[in-house]
Amino acid sequence: MDAEYVERAVRRIGHEIVERHAGADDVVLVGIHTRGVPLARRIAAAITSIEGTAVPVGELDIGLYRDDLSTRPTPRLARTHVPTDLAGRTAILVDDVLFTGRTIRAALDAVSDLGRPDRIELAVLVDRGHRQLPIRPDYVGKNLPTAPNQRVSVRVDAVDGEAGVWIEDE
């Protein structure tokens, strides 16, 4: 998946969001740190170019909501901020890779503490399978079959200076 493919996937997700919501007036995109945040900004820009409306973009650090704090080193906290009241809106969580579903489980708790959106949906650039929780995405850039021991690495311009998706064997 090269940079162009990522760009097309982002635009398609933008179109799907606009189609499902008949516009984007009540939509808030909430990026999950680290790479979900620039992806959310790009999806928002795609929606703006399609619809002409600006979409609020929030950012979410789920470090305080993880269920594996005892086995991972102490994380740093990134900024958590949603620029608008979530009540009455659809919050679309945005992340780079959907794998076990545990990050999204944590993000659902985190976003619920920030407000009560009418709906919560999920957009991911890559769904690599191997879910451990009953979670499914609403918008997918690409389904990527992987083995559990492979690494899927998504790079985005704003964080990594390049864009694309790579699969690496451990």
Added chain:
Amino acid sequence: MKHLLSIDDVDADEIRSLLDLAEGFVEVLGRDVPKVPTLRGRTIALLFYENSTRTRLSFDRAAKALSADVLTFTTGGSSVSKGESLKDTALTLQAMGPDLMVVRHGAAGAPWRVAEWTGLPVVNAGDGAHQHPTQALLDVLTVRRHFGNVAGIRAAIVGDIRHSRVARSTAGALVALGASVTLVAPRTLLPVDLSGWGVSTADSLDEVLEDLDVVYLLRIQQERGGGDVFPSIAEYVGRFGLTRARAARLRPDAVVMHPGPMNRGVEIDPAVADGSRALVTQQVANGIAVRMAVLFRLLAGRVAP
């Protein structure tokens, strides 16, 4: 980091990283639901041998905002009045299964002993006239949030330095982060030996008043003998009190801090305490965030027993 016993054990990078973490908790405390599930299932024991309302409440609030459970032991009406030793009390509390102990005691060094006896992570919440590291962290967080940085800030700590664990701790943290600190006190209330502090001293507030960004006032601690070493309160106020007239001579952007409880009319004039320069309530609010950061740093990443 296994314990937080003295601010001197925490290097400047670690202080900065705790402050960064605390900024995240300031955001959490400002939410509609100011609580996160991070330490769910963990228990924090508060072992308080000295009267303390604000520090104990602050740790309690911090632990609960992280969803930890709290066991509180205070000396009023407890087994201490029946003669139980600190060691026996600490071991009894340990047997109830806490993951961390917060200790305040009138004797310098007591939290170190509790750490040895119990093997648990220990946070020093004030030991005698020695150390109060979370106070130091909340003070530098308050300075950093107000001015944007600590390096280059000119601060004076005024009052009973000798009997003050707050002065020892807060001066250490300010100096570690690059602030310049002047201790302002009657000679009788300065420590005998200031080598290693990295601070200067002044004999009256008027000497330094106009150069300061931060005036940090301490309470005269009658209970630690601090009331017996100068002739009268009036004389103390005359040279060291932040009166309205002195406050008017401060730089326009200078701020006033105090660890509380304040003696209004002694070290601080009531109008100054209530004025726009005073960051006292911000200090209290930041104290919760800093204590959350400390509890998080000591307990997240540890395997629950």
